Each structure stands twice: as structure tokens, then as C-alpha cells.
Amino acid sequence: MSLEKALRTNKFVITAEIFPPKGINTASALKKAEALKDLVDAINVTDNQRAVMRMNPMVLCHQLVHMGIDPVYQMACRDRNTMGLSSDILAAAALGIKNILAVTGDYPLRNGKVLAKPVFEADSVQLLELIGKLEKGFDMNGAKLESTPAFVKGAVVNPGSEQMDLQVLKLKKKIDAGASFIQTQVVFDKDSFKRFRDKCSKMNAKFLLGIFPLKSFSVAQFMAEKVPGVKVPSKILERMEKTKDPLREGVDIAVETIKELKSYCDGIHFMTMNDEGLVREILSRI
Amino acid sequence: MILTEQKKYDEILKMLKGAKTVFIVGCGACATTAGTGGEEQVKDFAERLKKDGKEVIGTVVVDATCDNRLCRKNLSGHKDKLDKADAFLVMACGAGVQTISGLVGKAVFPALNSMFVAKIERAGKYYEMCTTCGDCQLDRTGGICLVTRCPKNTLNGPCGGSVNGKCEVNQENDCAWALIEERLKQINKVENINEFEPVKDWTKALRPRKMEK
Numbered sequence: 001m002s003l004e005k006a007l008r009t010n011k012f013v014i015t016a017e018i019f020p021p022k023g024i025n026t027a028s029a030l031k032k033a034e035a036l037k038d039l040v041d042a043i044n045v046t047d048n049q050r051a052v053m054r055m056n057p058m059v060l061c062h063q064l065v066h067m068g069i070d071p072v073y074q075m076a077c078r079d080r081n082t083m084g085l086s087s088d089i090l091a092a093a094a095l096g097i098k099n100i101l102a103v104t105g106d107y108p109l110r111n112g113k114v115l116a117k118p119v120f121e122a123d124s125v126q127l128l129e130l131i132g133k134l135e136k137g138f139d140m141n142g143a144k145l146e147s148t149p150a151f152v153k154g155a156v157v158n159p160g161s162e163q164m165d166l167q168v169l170k171l172k173k174k175i176d177a178g179a180s181f182i183q184t185q186v187v188f189d190k191d192s193f194k195r196f197r198d199k200c201s202k203m204n205a206k207f208l209l210g211i212f213p214l215k216s217f218s219v220a221q222f223m224a225e226k227v228p229g230v231k232v233p234s235k236i237l238e239r240m241e242k243t244k245d246p247l248r249e250g251v252d253i254a255v256e257t258i259k260e261l262k263s264y265c266d267g268i269h270f271m272t273m274n275d276e277g278l279v280r281e282i283l284s285r286i
Numbered sequence: 287m288i289l290t291e292q293k294k295y296d297e298i299l300k301m302l303k304g305a306k307t308v309f310i311v312g313c314g315a316c317a318t319t320a321g322t323g324g325e326e327q328v329k330d331f332a333e334r335l336k337k338d339g340k341e342v343i344g345t346v347v348v349d350a351t352c353d354n355r356l357c358r359k360n361l362s363g364h365k366d367k368l369d370k371a372d373a374f375l376v377m378a379c380g381a382g383v384q385t386i387s388g389l390v391g392k393a394v395f396p397a398l399n400s401m402f403v404a405k406i407e408r409a410g411k412y413y414e415m416c417t418t419c420g421d422c423q424l425d426r427t428g429g430i431c432l433v434t435r436c437p438k439n440t441l442n443g444p445c446g447g448s449v450n451g452k453c454e455v456n457q458e459n460d461c462a463w464a465l466i467e468e469r470l471k472q473i474n475k476v477e478n479i480n481e482f483e484p485v486k487d488w489t490k491a492l493r494p495r496k497m498e499k
Contacts, residue, residue, distance in 0.1 A: 077438075082485055104438055104445050107455045118437070125442035126485045140485065158446030166463055170443025173482055185446060228447025228454035 002070045003042035003099050004152045006267075007181055007206050013267025015072065015183065015208060016279050017044035020055035029060055030067070035276040037069055039283055042099060044072040044183070044269070048079060051108040051115055058088065062095040072154060073097045076105025081121040082130060082140045089134055093149030101154040101183065102127040102174075125170065128153055128177035135178075155179035159196035160189050160231040168199045175205045183269040184210040186223065188253070189231045190260050197264045206266035211258060213278045214250035217241045251278065255285045262286070287316040288379040289404035289412045290323065293397055298375065299338060301395040305373035308340050309364070310397075311386055312347035313378035319406070322398050323347075323377030331377065331397065343367050351382025357389055420490025426478050427462075428469035433486070435462035441483040 006013045016036050018029050033043055043064060045057035061071035073092050075085065092100065104124045108115040122130060130140055137148045155174040161167045171182065182205050187193045197207070214220045220240040224232035236253055243249035258268060272278045302308060310328050317323025325347050332342040344367035348360040361368060373393045376383040379400040387394040402414040417434045424431060437455040438445050444463035447454030451464040470476045 104440060107437055109455060120437075120439040121488075122485050123438070123440045123442050125482065129482065129484070156446075161444075161446045161448070162450070163444050163446075163448055163461075163464065163467070166444050166467055167446060169479065173442050176482065228445075229449060 001041050003072065003181070004070075006041040007152065010266075011041070012262075013042075013181070013206060013208055014040045014270070014279075014283065015042045015044060015267070016040050016270040016272065016276065017046055017074075018060065019046050019049065019274060020057050020060050022052070022054050024055065026055070026060055026063060030063060032274055032276050033060075033064055033067065033069055036279060037067070039276075039279050040270075041267075042070040042072050044074055044101060047074040047076045047103070047105070049074075049106070051078065051106040051110070053115075058092055058095065058097070061092065061097045065096040070099065071097055072099040072101050074101045074103060075127060076103050077120055077122050077124060077127055078105030078108060078118055079116070081119055082126075084119075085122060085127060085130060086134060086140055089131055089151075090145075090149060093151070098150075099152045099154065100131060101156065102131070102179070103156050124155060125173045125177055128155060128174055128179055132178045152180060153178045154181040154183060156183050156185065158185040158229045159187060159193045160185065161229050164196060164199065168196070171200060172203065175203050179205055181206045181208060183208045184265075186210045186212040186227070186230055186271060187257060187261070188223070188236050189233050190257060192231065193261055194264055207264075208267040208269040209258065209261055209265040210269050210271060211254050211282070212271045212273075213254040213275075213282065214240055214246070215273075215275075216246045216250075219250075251281055251285075254278075254282050258282070258286045287319055287404055287406065288381070289401040289414075290317050290320055290379050290398040291401055292322050292327070292377075293399055295334065298395070298397055302335070302340065302373055302375065305393065306341055307343045307370055307372045308335055309343055309367060309371035309374050310335075310345040311351065311361075311374060311376045311378065311382075312345070313351040313376075313382050314347050315350040315352070317351075317378050317382070317398065318347070320412070321409070323382075328377055331375070335375075343370055348378075348382075348386075351376065351378035351385055354385050354389070357385050361386075361389065418491075419486070419488070420495070421487060426483070427466045428473060428475065428478070430462055430465045430469060432462050432466075435459075435465075439486075441486065443479070 018032050045060045047057050061073045064071040102124045108118050134149055137145050157171045187210050217240040220237050223230050270279045312323045312328035328345050332345055335342050344364050349356045375395050375397050376386045377397040383396045403416040404412040405415045419433050432441055448461035453459040453461045
């Protein structure tokens with residue numbers, strides 16, 4: 001089923017993500033997509049995620065279209081100005097890509113070194129508005145297009161942010177700018193997610209719960225300490241530290257999270273770090 | 287002010303390679319305030335260069351090196367020395383270096399790096415506050431500049447990575463949105479940030495900028 005149809009028919013939506021290669025061979029990524037094909041409604045292809053340079057995701061998205069898989073083309077505002085973003089949006093439409101996820105993008109800084117000059121001319125709300133303008137037949141400066149693209153537009157939000165009111169305010173702007181589906185940052189704190197959903201209960205968009213199955217205690221620690229704004233409750237850290245089977249424990253935590261939050265969301269977005277087997281296992285248990 | 291920092295001394299010596307006679311120009315404005323190019327620093331550099339075999343044939347601290355008129359006036363009393371100098375070392379921001387360079391017609395070298403438009407908290411504590419974008423929007427954000435103080439220029443709301451009110455890019459810095467939220471609550475203007483903010487028009491930041499009247 002396409003993402004558009006899944007959203008329209010109120011199906012419980014399942015999406016997952018794959019990464020473009022750090023090189024020119026897409027075979028391995030496509031193999032992962034093939035394994036996910038029957039489990040998901042759409043597959044996101046990430047855009048230089050965590051500011052690590054990889055192949056442009058548009059290529060993989062195009063290849064997914066040819067495999068009969070509905071891709072979600074992730075676009076970060078970090079690397080292109082509004083002209084670059086716009087021309088890539090048109091290119092994506094020409095290649096049959098139907099869904100775009102607008103994200104700000106991680107800052108290109110590691111250990112105090114700037115990896116590439118950051119652009120950030122548009123923020124994620126402005127990127128959604130830019131796509132909307134192109135859909136209406138105009139470029140960012142109001143010049144007319146010869147033909148127009150059409151997309152299902154998505155956005156992200158961090159429901160665990162300590163700045164929940166500001167997150168909700170920005171999210172409202174994203175939805176006003178045309179986002180119809182929201183893929184959330186990884187959620188471990190169930191109560192915080194419920195509070196967040198209460199605050200945006202009237203928003204007209206589908207919320208896909210961000211699920212990241214923990215694989216080890218060190219991964220849990222990394223999520224808690226190094227991924228900006230992600231909260232990992234101490235109980236979950238304890239469970240991951242004490243367990244003898246961290247892989248199983250991580251899946252259990254993911255399953256419990258989904259079961260408890262299923263009625264608070266419209267679907268799930270899996271972030272499994274290229275481990276598509278976990279998606280199958282978790283889906284079989286919910 | 288324009289904050290400057292001194293370049294590494296070795297880098298300066300490398301620039302001056304081949305120059306026997308050096309004339310040093312300091313700046314009485316920002317570089318004096320920052321302690322990078324005032325009377326004291328000019329004197330210090332003159333001593334160091336002498337020790338390294340350079341003939342420092344003259345020094346002057348211009349009232350403000352970015353002002354062509356003041357440079358002309360302050361340099362006019364040193365004409366013979368200016369003629370004899372192989373190189374000029376300017377202890378000022380880039381505007382000062384270029385003003386001197388336009389006047390002396392000789393090799394001119396910068397002793398400082400120009401850093402940013404700074405607020406001075408106290409000596410040694412300087413904070414960037416303005417990008418000189420040419421289109422000030424501080425009215426909307428309670429006097430806190432998102433263009434300068436949010437590395438991701440998120441004009442419509444925070445990125446989601448802030449922890450304990452700090453910026454996800456550099457946790458030593460405050461999250462500009464956390465400051466804005468607090469300030470707008472203080473002045474009862476929270477509604478300022480409810481509206482969609484369009485992409486900024488960079489027309490006024492087209493380089494090189496000038497104003498002629």
C-alpha cells in the first residue's frame with residue numbers, strides 16, 4: 001500500500017528507514033529494502049543523517065520506486081539553499097517520488113571541527129512551505145513553473161523535548177505548512193509521549209511513533225547521552241544493563257512501548273539502523 | 287565592537303619573511319578595547335620583532351583604523367618612515383588592515399584575526415550578538431537574535447535537541463529559543479512567535495556591502 005493510501009484510509013501505518021551507501025553501490029541498501037517491502041507502507045531514505053556524508057538519497061528513492069516500494073525522500077535544510085532544495089524537489093517529482101520528509105538536519109560539527117559549511121537558509125517549516133509553493137506552481141521567488149509537483153509531505157518532532165510547548169508550536173506551523181504525517185524522534189519515555197499527544201490532540205496529521213530497538217547497554221547509553229533531546233528513562237537503562245540477552249530486552253522494550261502507545265498514535269516509524277529483521281520480529285509481537 | 291584576536295606570532299614572522307624594516311600600526315578603537323592592538327600590544331610586538339632581527343622603524347596607534355580620514359591624519363607625521371618601511375604590520379580588524387593597505391601602497395600584513403561583532407561582558411568575555419544581516423528582526427524575538435545565536439537559524443521554533451536550556455550544537459551556549467521563550471513571557475508577548483516566519487531575504491547582505499549618501 002502507498003503511504004498516501006495508508007494515511008487516507010486510516011490504516012495503522014508502518015514505515016522504516018534505510019541509509020544510502022557511503023560509496024556508489026546501492027545493492028546492499030536495496031536488499032534491506034526488499035526484506036522490508038511486505039512489512040511496511042513506505043521506506044524513508046535518510047539524507048546525510050547525523051551529518052555523515054553519504055550518497056544523495058534521491059537515487060535510492062528512485063530505485064525503490066522501480067521496485068514497487070513507496071519511498072519517503074528525506075530532505076535536510078543543512079546542505080542546500082532554497083534554490084538547491086527547490087531544484088531537488090522538482091527532480092524528485094520527475095523521478096516518481098511521492099513523499100518528502102522535511103527535516104532541519106544535524107549540525108555538521110564533530111569533535112569541534114566543522115565538516116562542511118552549514119547552509120540552513122530555510123528551516124524545516126520554511127522547507128514545507130517551499131514545497132507547498134512549488135505545488136502551487138511557483139518557485140521561491142514567485143516565478144511560474146512550467147509544470148508542478150505534488151507530494152505527501154511529512155515532518156518530524158521530538159515529543160521528549162524539554163521544550164514541549166515550543167515543539168508543539170513549531171509542529172503546528174509544520175502542519176499549517178502542509179505536513180500530513182509526523183514521524184517522531186525515538187520514544188522511550190511513554191508518559192512524556194502521552195503528555196505530548198494530549199497537547200497536540202487537535203492537530204490534523206497522522207503521528208507515527210518513532211521506535212528504535214536497543215541492542216545493548218552501550219547503545220542505550222549513547223542514546224541517552226549523545227543523541228540531542230532523546231530521553232531514556234533510568235528504568236530502561238537499568239534493564240539494558242542487567243539483562244543477559246540485550247537484543248531480546250531491546251525488542252521487549254520496543255514491543256511494550258508500542259503496545260502502550262498504540263492508541264496514542266496512527267502508526268510506527270522504525271529506526272533499526274539497517275537491521276530490518278527486527279521490524280519483522282517486533283511487528284509479529286504487537 | 288569588532289572583536290579581534292592576535293595571530294600566532296610564528297605565523298606573523300612567516301608573513302614578514304624578507305621584510306627588513308617594519309612599520310607597526312595599532313588601532314585606538316576596538317583592538318584597544320579588546321587588548322589586541324592598542325599602545326601596549328604595539329609596543330610588545332615591536333620588542334619581539336626587534337629580538338627576531340627586524341628593524342621596527344616606527345609605530346603609530348591610529349584613533350580608528352577603519353576611518354580613512356583618521357589614518358591619513360595619523361600617518362601624515364611619519365612620512366619618511368613610511369617611505370623606508372618594507373612592510374606594514376597592522377594590529378586591527380580586517381577593515382583597518384584594508385584601510386591602511388589602500389593608503390600606503392606597500393606590503394601590508396594583518397597581525398590579528400577578525401572574529402565577530404561582540405558584546406563585552408567583561409574583559410576577556412566576549413559574545414557574538416549580531417550577524418549584520420541588514421534586516422533586524424529583534425522586535426519579534428524579544429531582543430534575542432536567532433540568525434546569530436541559533437546555529438541552525440531556526441526562525442520558526444527550536445530544533446528539538448536542546449537539553450537544560452542549552453544548545454545541542456554547543457552545550458556551553460544557551461538555546462536561543464529557550465531565552466526567547468523566557469523573555470517573551472516576561473514581557474507578555476508570547477504571541478510574537480505564533481506566526482509563520484518566511485525565509486529571510488538576504489538581499490541586504492549581498493557582498494561587498496556599501497552605503498553611499
